[in-house]
Amino acid sequence: MKNIASKLPSEQYEKNFSDLHPPFTQNSAVAEANRCLYCYDSPCMKACPTHIDISTFIKKISTGNLLGSAKTIYESNWVPLTCAKACPVDVLCEGACVYNAKGEKAIEIGRLQRYAIENYFDKGMPALFHKAPKNGKSVGIVGSGPAGLACSAELALLGYEVTIYEANKIPGGLNTWGIAPYKMRREDSLKEVELVKSFGVDLKTEVMIGKTVKVDDLLKKHDAIFLGVGLGESPQLSISGEELSGVVGALDFIEKVKTENWENVHVGKKVAVIGAGNTSIDAATEAKRLGAEQVFIIYRRSDVEMSAYEFEYELAKKDGIVFHFLTSPKRIIGNSFVEGIECLKMKLGEPDIHGRRKPVPILRSEFTIPVDMIIKAIGQETKSSFLSSIPKLTLDDEGCVIVDRTTFQTANPKIFAGGDCINGGKEVVNAAYDGKHAAHGIDKFLSKK
Amino acid sequence: MVDLSINCAGIKSPNPFWLASAPPSNSAYQNCKAFEQGWGGTVWKTIGEPVMNVFNRYGGLDYNGQKIFGLNNIELISDRPIEVNLKEIAETKKLWHDRAVVVSLMVESKRETWHEIVKRTIDTGCDGIELNYGCPHGMSERGMGAAVGQVPEYCKMITEWVTEVSTIPVLVKLTPNVSNIQLPARAAKAAGADGISLINTINSIIGINLDTFELRPNVGGLGGHGGYAGPAVKPIALHLLSQVAIDPEVNLPISGIGGVSNWRDALEFILLGASSVQVCTAVMHYGFRIVDDMIEGMTNWMESKGITSLDQIRGKSLPRVNDFGNFDLLNRTIARIDQQKCIHCNLCYIACEDAAHQCIDLTPVNGHNKTEVREKDCVGCALCSLVCPVENCISMVRIDDGSASKTWNQLTEEFRKNGKQMTWENLAEFQHKHGIEIH
Ligand SMILES: Cc1cc2nc3c(=O)[nH]c(=O)nc-3n(C[C@H](O)[C@H](O)[C@H](O)COP(=O)(O)OP(=O)(O)OC[C@H]3O[C@@H](n4cnc5c(N)ncnc54)[C@H](O)[C@@H]3O)c2cc1C
Ligand SMILES: Cc1cc2nc3c(=O)[nH]c(=O)nc-3n(C[C@H](O)[C@H](O)[C@H](O)COP(=O)(O)O)c2cc1C
Ligand code: SF4
Ligand code: SF4
Numbered sequence: 030m031k032n033i034a035s036k037l038p039s040e041q042y043e044k045n046f047s048d049l050h051p052p053f054t055q056n057s058a059v060a061e062a063n064r065c066l067y068c069y070d071s072p073c074m075k076a077c078p079t080h081i082d083i084s085t086f087i088k089k090i091s092t093g094n095l096l097g098s099a100k101t102i103y104e105s106n107w108v109p110l111t112c113a114k115a116c117p118v119d120v121l122c123e124g125a126c127v128y129n130a131k132g133e134k135a136i137e138i139g140r141l142q143r144y145a146i147e148n149y150f151d152k153g154m155p156a157l158f159h160k161a162p163k164n165g166k167s168v169g170i171v172g173s174g175p176a177g178l179a180c181s182a183e184l185a186l187l188g189y190e191v192t193i194y195e196a197n198k199i200p201g202g203l204n205t206w207g208i209a210p211y212k213m214r215r216e217d218s219l220k221e222v223e224l225v226k227s228f229g230v231d232l233k234t235e236v237m238i239g240k241t242v243k244v245d246d247l248l249k250k251h252d253a254i255f256l257g258v259g260l261g262e263s264p265q266l267s268i269s270g271e272e273l274s275g276v277v278g279a280l281d282f283i284e285k286v287k288t289e290n291w292e293n294v295h296v297g298k299k300v301a302v303i304g305a306g307n308t309s310i311d312a313a314t315e316a317k318r319l320g321a322e323q324v325f326i327i328y329r330r331s332d333v334e335m336s337a338y339e340f341e342y343e344l345a346k347k348d349g350i351v352f353h354f355l356t357s358p359k360r361i362i363g364n365s366f367v368e369g370i371e372c373l374k375m376k377l378g379e380p381d382i383h384g385r386r387k388p389v390p391i392l393r394s395e396f397t398i399p400v401d402m403i404i405k406a407i408g409q410e411t412k413s414s415f416l417s418s419i420p421k422l423t424l425d426d427e428g429c430v431i432v433d434r435t436t437f438q439t440a441n442p443k444i445f446a447g448g449d450c451i452n453g454g455k456e457v458v459n460a461a462y463d464g465k466h467a468a469h470g471i472d473k474f475l476s477k478k
Numbered sequence: 479m480v481d482l483s484i485n486c487a488g489i490k491s492p493n494p495f496w497l498a499s500a501p502p503s504n505s506a507y508q509n510c511k512a513f514e515q516g517w518g519g520t521v522w523k524t525i526g527e528p529v530m531n532v533f534n535r536y537g538g539l540d541y542n543g544q545k546i547f548g549l550n551n552i553e554l555i556s557d558r559p560i561e562v563n564l565k566e567i568a569e570t571k572k573l574w575h576d577r578a579v580v581v582s583l584m585v586e587s588k589r590e591t592w593h594e595i596v597k598r599t600i601d602t603g604c605d606g607i608e609l610n611y612g613c614p615h616g617m618s619e620r621g622m623g624a625a626v627g628q629v630p631e632y633c634k635m636i637t638e639w640v641t642e643v644s645t646i647p648v649l650v651k652l653t654p655n656v657s658n659i660q661l662p663a664r665a666a667k668a669a670g671a672d673g674i675s676l677i678n679t680i681n682s683i684i685g686i687n688l689d690t691f692e693l694r695p696n697v698g699g700l701g702g703h704g705g706y707a708g709p710a711v712k713p714i715a716l717h718l719l720s721q722v723a724i725d726p727e728v729n730l731p732i733s734g735i736g737g738v739s740n741w742r743d744a745l746e747f748i749l750l751g752a753s754s755v756q757v758c759t760a761v762m763h764y765g766f767r768i769v770d771d772m773i774e775g776m777t778n779w780m781e782s783k784g785i786t787s788l789d790q791i792r793g794k795s796l797p798r799v800n801d802f803g804n805f806d807l808l809n810r811t812i813a814r815i816d817q818q819k820c821i822h823c824n825l826c827y828i829a830c831e832d833a834a835h836q837c838i839d840l841t842p843v844n845g846h847n848k849t850e851v852r853e854k855d856c857v858g859c860a861l862c863s864l865v866c867p868v869e870n871c872i873s874m875v876r877i878d879d880g881s882a883s884k885t886w887n888q889l890t891e892e893f894r895k896n897g898k899q900m901t902w903e904n905l906a907e908f909q910h911k912h913g914i915e916i917h
Contacts, residue, residue, distance in 0.1 A: 054869070056869045067764055069764075069765060085767075085770070085771070091740075092740040092741060092742060092771055092775050093742060093775070094771055094778055096778045097771060097774040097778055
């Protein structure tokens with residue numbers, strides 16, 4: 030990089046990446062829990078993609094039955110600490126809380142969930158569930174992200190022999206390597222991995238299925254397979270200059286940030302992030318919090334079309350991120366280092382078949398933004414080459430694995446899949462739901478045999 | 479393994495949580511649904527004389543945003559015929575062998591009528607009978623309910639009519655609307671009752687509508703006293719329970735009732751001697767589902783304390799129930815404020831200044847007030863710590879070393895022996911000797 034932003038004092042890094050939503054104290058948790066109306070068949074529960082019995086777990090916080098509260102949560106969701114800290118609660122549970130309709134502040138469900146689960150880990154994870162006796166069948170899980178973890182936990186309790194194969198050295202998928210550090214730290218994700226391991230799940234790291242171990246061998250070894258492989262890097266921009274030093278993929282960059290060795294992650298003084306999804310916002314705010322002086326988000330459409338959530342947009346604006354809407358990158362300028370990005374102004378044309386207005390370039394509107402670093406964040410590619418190498422698997426146009434939405438079975442009856450690799454990239458909580466329900470799909474399939 | 483099962487006067491249930499005789503236990507549908515969700519027993523809604531309810535019959539007391547802190551009702555006993563109830567009771571018991579089905583009765587004060595209803599009730603196969611001597615409205619005017627519970631002689635007479643024919647345990651449910659709860663309890667004991675249930679509802683008027691001047695609940699412009707229940711009555715119920723539990727002349731198993739909303743409340747009743755607890759208002763507010771947390775919360779609490787059976791803790795707090803005359807006058811506590819935790823609301827200051835002993839000093843520091851206790855003047859009443867909104871910010875610290883101890887009873891005895899009168903001067907001398915200055 031041409032101009033690397035100067036490093037910050039270590040306390041400053043800790044401050045920049047400290048909890049966005051600090052934990053409840055005991056008093057404040059109980060007060061908030063008592064504010065909950067304990068609705069029957071509550072809308073919040075329906076809005077949670079894993080359908081946690083929210084009113085019940087909150088009621089248990091109010092009576093001081095914290096272990097029972099954690100149990101209620103785990104009955105529906107195997108990665109509730111990550112969810113509590115990373116779920117977009119405004120559009121999920123809290124967005125559905127009846128207090129919104131009353132014109133009052135919604136119950137802080139995410140923070141209460143965190144309170145119950147952190148207490149559970151602080152107490153040393155006392156056993157909450159009975160394991161069924163071993164049934165002699167074995168399942169191989171590919172990927173230790175939330176989908177893989179949820180599937181493993183559920184299967185282990187049902188009596189299956191479960192092995193997780195994880196390509197990375199450190200497990201947890203994007204819970205460990207993706208979620209912005211001011212939402213949660215790596216150690217939280219690893220606690221959830223430990224809990225799943227405590228059910229007798231065998232976790233093999235640094236095993237890349239398709240390379241280290243062949244898919245065929247896996248199919249021979251196990252009675253069923255679950256794929257929770259997630260997605261890959263952000264796609265190429267396909268413009269000139271992309272090979273210059275200082276151009277990085279968002280996932281690569283964020284993974285470095287997640288090592289939490291802040292001073293070893295270089296950012297440019299001026300950074301441009303291409304794309305305006307939630308990952309783009311994360312990359313931009315993380316670059317800023319690492320010391321970048323100016324961070325721009327460059328997006329071809331307007332704020333209306335952008336896929337980032339409202340609260341993420343607000344966070345970025347608060348961090349001083351500058352948005353260039355209706356702006357398309359044309360080429361990256363520089364010799365061996367990035368020096369700037371030439372962009373083209375756009376306007377919105379006619380709606381396409383999805384009703385989204387297509388951006389069209391405005392002629393001769395080129396302008397250049399001088400930057401030292403460019404982060405590509407225009408979505409994530411599917412793992413299509415790996416997936417298409419698997420016998421009988423079918424993929425949709427986007428490259429996502431096609432499954433039956435209740436059993437999570439793929440076109441290959443022995444193979445099940447869930448999480449980002451079937452939905453093209455949603456939230457942790459969706460992966461948690463898929464994994465758990467796929468386990469029951471697998472159980473149904475194997476019990477029939 | 480924790481075992482929650484109990485035996486209350488010979489009536490057994492897998493856990494101590496029973497529905498109280500009230501709207502939630504009105505029918506087979508409701509009682510069976512409650513059992514499915516885990517309730518250990520039920521006391522069937524009181525059956526007996528023909529009654530007809532008014533429509534509007536409940537009034538709620540909300541407190542600072544919490545709904546139904548107290549609940550008042552002018553409801554009568556079951557408004558369905560005896561035959562219908564007895565049939566449903568028999569059906570319910572047949573389906574639920576392991577749960578306690580107790581039937582609450584109230585009929586007119588005639589020996590034959592009582593004999594007949596008791597026999598018919600026993601024929602349902604139920605586990606016990608509860609005599610409703612508590613209903614404070616509607617029935618009492620007809621010589622039943624509280625009209626019986628308030629007169630120990632009636633209480634004894636009717637209980638005898640029941641116990642002389644009953645082959646199953648008989649619980650007598652007491653009204654709290656008496657000045658000495660031990661008297662009706664002793665009457666029940668003398669008449670051969672197997673156990674006591676308490677409390678029924680407390681006489682009350684829940685409130686007045688300031689626009690219309692009507693009472694709540696309002697029946698076509700009229701209202702009257704009703705029975706008060708719910709979280710607000712728990713302290714009263716706990717006290718009355720303790721009074722019956724410590725009375726050696728009673729010495730009967732007790733089913734505790736009044737404001738039980740969760741497992742913590744239930745444990746308090748058990749620590750004061752209750753064998754089972756009954757719940758009405760909390761179910762009326764939230765439904766039968768609350769029993770899930772009651773069972774789980776109590777189990778988890780017992781596990782964390784290494785307690786395996788409720789017998790191990792039943793009545794454990796009773797030896798601590800004592801008379802003022804036996805409290806140590808020299809067990810000296812004072813308030814201490816944790817300056818790190820203080821948020822400078824000054825509520826402790828104004829409470830002590832206006833309502834206690836003027837011993838908190840307020841000094842301006844950096845734009846806020848510092849609150850500090852003048853320890854030599856503090857009488858340790860604890861008011862400041864009660865008003866303080868911050869957890870563990872004001873603690874009551876014991877400052878005597880325990881070497882001196884004197885109760886009021888001992889002090890008066892000592893004065894008597896030494897030929898001293900209990901005068902202000904003599905008392906001040908005693909206080910002075912122990913470094914206590916009251917101003
Ligand atoms: C930057 C970023 C921030 C995000 N922030 C949030 C957020 O705040 N809140 C939220 O709810 N969601 C967030 N998400 C989305 C969320 O992380 C994903 O939806 C979720 O992690 C998907 O889970 P998964 O189990 O399907 O896949 P992943 O979490 O991606 O896990 C897949 C795992 O499979 C392993 N794997 C892949 N291929 C192989 C193979 N061939 N052999 C062995 N192992 C393999 C990978 O190494 C990885 O560990 C974010 C995503 C990104 C990219
Ligand atoms: C609406 C209502 C109706 C009641 N009806 C009866 C009854 O028929 N017989 C009876 O013994 N007690 C009756 N009670 C009293 C309850 O059984 C119980 O003693 C009282 O409500 C205190 O318990 P709680 O605080 O859990 O509500 C009634 C209470 C309420 C609120
Ligand atoms: S898992 Fe997420 S959406 Fe569900 S209740 Fe918890 S915080 Fe809300
Ligand atoms: S909708 Fe809101 S008030 Fe109702 S149960 Fe859920 S969190 Fe509580």
